[in-house]
Amino acid sequence: MELGQMQGRLAEYTRSLYMEGILDAQFLQLQQLQDESNPDFVVEVVSLFFEDSEKLLNDIARALDQQSVDFKRVDAHVHQLKGSSASVGAQRVKDACVAFRNCCEEQNVEGCLRCLQQVKQEHYLVKNKLETLFRLEQQIVAAGGSVPMAEMTF
Amino acid sequence: MTVENQRAGVVVEDMDQDRFPAGMRVLAVDDNPTCLKLLDTLLRKCQYQVTTTNQAVMALKMLRENRNKFDLVISDVNMPDMDGFKLLELLGLEMDLPVIMLSGHSDTELVMKGVTHGACDYLLKPVRIEELKNIWQHVIRRKKFDSKVQNNSLNEDKACHGAGDSRLGVISTLSADQDGKLCRKRKEQNEDEEEDDEENEHENEDASNQKKPRVVWSVELHRKFVAAVNQLGFEKAVPKKILDLMNVEGLTRENVASHLQKYRLYLKRINSVAAQQASMVAALGGADSSYMRMGSLDGFGEFHSLAGSGRLSSSALSSYTPGEMLGRLNSHASLVLRGITSSGLVQASGQNLSSSINTLGQIQPTPLPSNQSASLFQGVLTSLELTQLQQSKCTSSTGDFNPIKDSRGFTAVSNGFSDTRVTVGSSTSLLPGASSHPLVLQGNPQLPDDRGAFVNQYSLGVASLTPDTFDIGGGGCSNFLDHSNNESWQSAIQLSRFSSNAVPLRHELHIKAKMGRTQTGLQSKLEPHCQYQKFCGFCQWYNKSLGPQFGPK
Numbered sequence: 001m002e003l004g005q006m007q008g009r010l011a012e013y014t015r016s017l018y019m020e021g022i023l024d025a026q027f028l029q030l031q032q033l034q035d036e037s038n039p040d041f042v043v044e045v046v047s048l049f050f051e052d053s054e055k056l057l058n059d060i061a062r063a064l065d066q067q068s069v070d071f072k073r074v075d076a077h078v079h080q081l082k083g084s085s086a087s088v089g090a091q092r093v094k095d096a097c098v099a100f101r102n103c104c105e106e107q108n109v110e111g112c113l114r115c116l117q118q119v120k121q122e123h124y125l126v127k128n129k130l131e132t133l134f135r136l137e138q139q140i141v142a143a144g145g146s147v148p149m150a151e152m153t154f
Numbered sequence: 155m156t157v158e159n160q161r162a163g164v165v166v167e168d169m170d171q172d173r174f175p176a177g178m179r180v181l182a183v184d185d186n187p188t189c190l191k192l193l194d195t196l197l198r199k200c201q202y203q204v205t206t207t208n209q210a211v212m213a214l215k216m217l218r219e220n221r222n223k224f225d226l227v228i229s230d231v232n233m234p235d236m237d238g239f240k241l242l243e244l245l246g247l248e249m250d251l252p253v254i255m256l257s258g259h260s261d262t263e264l265v266m267k268g269v270t271h272g273a274c275d276y277l278l279k280p281v282r283i284e285e286l287k288n289i290w291q292h293v294i295r296r297k298k299f300d301s302k303v304q305n306n307s308l309n310e311d312k313a314c315h316g317a318g319d320s321r322l323g324v325i326s327t328l329s330a331d332q333d334g335k336l337c338r339k340r341k342e343q344n345e346d347e348e349e350d351d352e353e354n355e356h357e358n359e360d361a362s363n364q365k366k367p368r369v370v371w372s373v374e375l376h377r378k379f380v381a382a383v384n385q386l387g388f389e390k391a392v393p394k395k396i397l398d399l400m401n402v403e404g405l406t407r408e409n410v411a412s413h414l415q416k417y418r419l420y421l422k423r424i425n426s427v428a429a430q431q432a433s434m435v436a437a438l439g440g441a442d443s444s445y446m447r448m449g450s451l452d453g454f455g456e457f458h459s460l461a462g463s464g465r466l467s468s469s470a471l472s473s474y475t476p477g478e479m480l481g482r483l484n485s486h487a488s489l490v491l492r493g494i495t496s497s498g499l500v501q502a503s504g505q506n507l508s509s510s511i512n513t514l515g516q517i518q519p520t521p522l523p524s525n526q527s528a529s530l531f532q533g534v535l536t537s538l539e540l541t542q543l544q545q546s547k548c549t550s551s552t553g554d555f556n557p558i559k560d561s562r563g564f565t566a567v568s569n570g571f572s573d574t575r576v577t578v579g580s581s582t583s584l585l586p587g588a589s590s591h592p593l594v595l596q597g598n599p600q601l602p603d604d605r606g607a608f609v610n611q612y613s614l615g616v617a618s619l620t621p622d623t624f625d626i627g628g629g630g631c632s633n634f635l636d637h638s639n640n641e642s643w644q645s646a647i648q649l650s651r652f653s654s655n656a657v658p659l660r661h662e663l664h665i666k667a668k669m670g671r672t673q674t675g676l677q678s679k680l681e682p683h684c685q686y687q688k689f690c691g692f693c694q695w696y697n698k699s700l701g702p703q704f705g706p707k
Contacts, residue, residue, distance in 0.1 A: 083258040084188035
């Protein structure tokens with residue numbers, strides 16, 4: 001595929017992610033922070049996020065699995081996850097976390113389990129999407145092109 | 155974690171004027187790695203010099219090692235190893251650094267908490283670069299206020315001395331001191347006459363655009379401070395006089411004023427807590443354990459006023475038997491014994507200090523229920539050294555003392571009262587950890603006429619115990635134990651003697667008992683001297699400062 005096309009595809013793809021609410025303006029900030037002195041910033045932060053969030057999700061699952069659920073603990077984990085997802089711009093994950101915290105407040109195990117599922121789903125989704133995005137970027141770079149700075153044109 | 159480069163370390167305290175705010179040294183603390191990395195990058199984008207850590211304790215350690223290494227601290231609120239607010243308070247107390255709170259929560263209460271704990275600002279996550287671009291203003295603000303205060307105070311000093319002066323000074327420092335101040339670093343503990351205001355003014359004006367070294371209110375310094383306050387009498391303690399009494403080179407009136415302000419705030423906070431202590435004090439009874447060993451003698455007479463008004467449950471206090479009142483300041487429970495009806499305290503028969511100590515020694519320090527208490531002060535309650543009170547004067551009847559009213563506050567802060575269910579509520583956890591936290595003891599000047607108040611409070615300059623209520627038997631009423639300097643110890647004793655109302659620190663007394671009466675004996679006998687070694691704050695502090703070979707048994 002020719003460079004121009006690839007770049008077009010990337011732009012389109014990125015835009016769709018914003019449109020669907022999978023990513024929000026924060027991600028754009030991340031991209032803008034990336035520069036020559038920090039060329040892989042976005043990838044680094046996002047990888048860090050996924051690493052951290054998977055751990056958190058496991059911790060949450062484990063905590064919910066206990067005989068007597070420690071909701072404070074679950075809430076703390078969810079809060080962390082909310083913070084980091086907000087920091088990378090994973091909007092839907094963040095929203096799912098907000099809903100999750102409500103369930104925690106109600107101390108409803110069933111509700112929490114459902115919320116956890118939801119968060120996991122969103123997490124999985126954004127992970128895939130971003131991996132695709134990065135792949136596209138890599139292809140462009142490999143082809144000698146440069147990744148255009150994302151713009152919020154919508 | 156990025157380490158600050160060497161060059162920055164060499165720059166000492168002067169801010170890089172030309173490039174400022176670029177090059178401003180920021181310490182970022184957040185346990186969330188994603189957020190921390192983002193914060194790091196954002197700050198670097200603003201051209202600050204960034205050091206990061208994901209542990210609050212690590213941050214504290216770094217700051218304590220060299221408080222002049224950083225200009226600003228940004229910290230998350232929810233952290234696993236230490237509450238962000240606690241860190242905030244510690245930083246505000248120990249080093250006058252501007253601290254910005256960061257959180258994913260925007261609840262009003264949290265923001266309010268941040269404000270009351272002294273945060274310069276409260277940012278929400280995800281943090282935006284636009285907001286970070288402006289955080290340098292907090293550093294500038296502090297410096298500006300500092301120089302302004304100094305100018306004001308200089309004028310005031312010239313105008314008049316006395317209450318008016320100090321009040322103005324305090325007020326201006328109050329307003330200016332909201333964020334703390336950059337103070338000239340206290341050079342050393344010489345007995346040299348502190349330079350006059352003229353000098354300060356010039357230096358300050360010249361340096362007004364530069365970052366000034368902060369005054370470190372070490373145990374030593376705070377001890378002198380409290381001694382001076384006690385000597386003057388809490389109500390009459392004005393910064394200028396305190397400064398003169400303290401006789402510390404390099405300390406300015408403004409430093410003292412701001413410290414005094416903090417001290418008062420703490421005392422006020424303790425007050426309400428202390429009110430509930432009355433019953434506890436009542437429980438103390440007995441000549442033996444009349445005093446609670448308030449805290450480790452680390453910082454003699456230093457105590458952090460536990461804020462936490464009303465957190466102490468008096469009922470819990472009343473359950474204490476005198477023998478159990480041994481408070482171990484070193485541990486973090488600081489118990490504010492306010493209004494300990496001196497019955498218990500005062501009763502310590504002066505003659506029998508040792509026995510009292512023994513009894514007290516049996517007190518097992520128990521962690522105070524409140525976590526906050528952990529942060530409390532050490533050695534606050536030298537007031538417990540009421541043992542020196544002459545028996546005749548001591549209201550021997552336990553129930554005699556009226557609890558100190560809340561307005562008078564002084565709260566003896568004691569750690570680890572056994573069975574203490576007193577939650578020392580100090581929302582401000584004052585310097586817990588290190589044994590040499592300057593304690594701030596604040597007391598409301600209006601001590602009611604009852605004897606209740608602890609003498610030590612008085613000597614601590616906290617509650618203004620009417621001296622006549624306590625007649626603390628002479629001898630060795632010194633609230634401050636100067637570990638490092640015998641002479642100053644003696645002078646401290648002089649200082650702390652508040653018209654013979656000063657009560658020697660309990661530990662001090664028992665040290666004397668054990669180690670020989672001579673002041674010099676104290677230093678020469680460095681071996682563990684005390685059965686309370688384990689929880690004796692003085693021992694811990696002392697040993698720590700003198701070497702591991704003298705560690706607790």
